[in-house]
Amino acid sequence: MLKKEDIIHIAELARIGLKEEEIEKYQRELSLILDYFKKLELVNTDKIDSIGHITGEHSVIRDDVVIDCKEDIRMGIINNFPDKKDNQAKVKSIL
């Protein structure tokens, strides 16, 4: 069972605000699912590499050229900024 501190730590890493009363719920739910994962420990994977691209295809590569963003797309992006100044996204102070 995950400890209370584990949940607080995970939520902080995940950048999700947490209410006190939610901690126990997450302890219960996440532990239940993690227990279910335990089954994987039974599989011997000593000489097995973890898988990369699932179909074995190669990535699409293109020349590194600048493609201009059309004005309507640019304005569409800017209009979605929750907070902006002079058509630039405004970010709160970090410290």
Added chain:
Amino acid sequence: MIRELHEKLKNGEINSVDLTKKYFDEIELKDKNILAYLTLHKELALNAAQEIDKKIQVGEDFDLLGGIPMALKDNMCVMGGRTTAASKILDNYIAPYDATVVKKLREKGAIILGKTNMDEFAMGSSTENSAYQKTRNPHDLNRVPGGSSGGSAAAVVSDMAVYALGSDTGGSVRQPASFCGAVGLKPTYGRVSRHGLLAMASSFDQIGPIAKSVEDAAIVLSRIAGRDLKDATSAKSGGKFYEDYLTGNIKGMKIGVPKEYFGDGLSDEIKNISFAALEKFKKLGAELVEINIPHNEYALPIYYITVPSEVSSNMARFDGIRYGLSIDDQEKSKIGAGKLLETYLDTREIGFGPEVKRRIMLGTYALSAGYYDAYYKKAQKVRRLLRQDFEKAFEKVDLIFSPTAPEPAFKIGEKTTDLLQMYLSDIYTVTANLVGVPAISFPIGEVERESKKLPIGGQLMGRWFGEEELLNAAHTFELN
């Protein structure tokens, strides 16, 4: 159905504007009970219909999808239109560009009626995780349509769209198709560009059609498939028209029946319907071959480690800075109002629903220092073993058959409190995403519950990039 409508449009029996209006009338009439749509694009749809009508009138050639009304799951971007992924965090998001599939459909003259409901960010198996509404199964309004593309499936079977697009990460196209009695196709990973699809788990996600017939699904796939420079994982399609491969002949085709899929966990009811379907394939000339998928029992555990891991990474973009909801609750701030971290915490706490948070937390844990090897890396190793099982199986057989889901549509609220029960609903479908193969769900029978008939879907999986054989087998089944 698409071909039929195309002929009628071509010979002037109907026009696209009237057809589009007819579909909006159906939506007006039925959707207050079914709740399949989140947003309608009336103006956009009617303008597009007018344009295609003009073309038809002057005798210009037009594509099979030209003038035909369809629906899009609300996790695909339509430029200038609201795209929410059924999440409050994107309640006010207006897509600034078209998804590649949308661009392709528009070029063919397809009519986009609107955006359909889904589980929030496609995380769920019943569409109950939508932050907006619970879509109903048209066969019984007390039951779920399946998920996560529940709105798309419900819209198609209740004649509120000719066809729809959904996205499938672990069964989200096939399971709702099964629950609603439609055809649902998950293409091979990489077959269809994911550009403009709001990402859930990037090594799993594929866009696929939900339609009334296998032929319709094939027609749609031909028009959305292909390599795209904006999706580095997309594969060449070679401009194939999949509908041309529907010969109605499957003589000599080998269909694998995995022992593991028909074990104790499956009810006699679904087992019998599945065996009857297999008998039918046999009568049509296919050969049934018993096979083994030894690592099958690990499919769900692998899925529920790797998917949340990718989810936790993909969802990091919802930070309250670049788009969507942004909250900085000054009053209850623990860190200090006006600080960036506070914006992150508040926005994500309020913007995401319970299942999304749960998966982000789970994935964050599985990827965190000290646990990465034990969870994520281990799962990716077993995922390779599972893929090897499929490579071996496809040396012996051409296709693999199973039920799509272990049960018919369940009741609204029946599984919302039991997480693992809800996850088990995907037991037959997650594997195709884990190994990347194409898979289709198509109706194979029905069961009765409280004097209502509920559809049951069968699933065929095919070889990587082998959609032709897969579609032809399902098509041949459907014809007979």
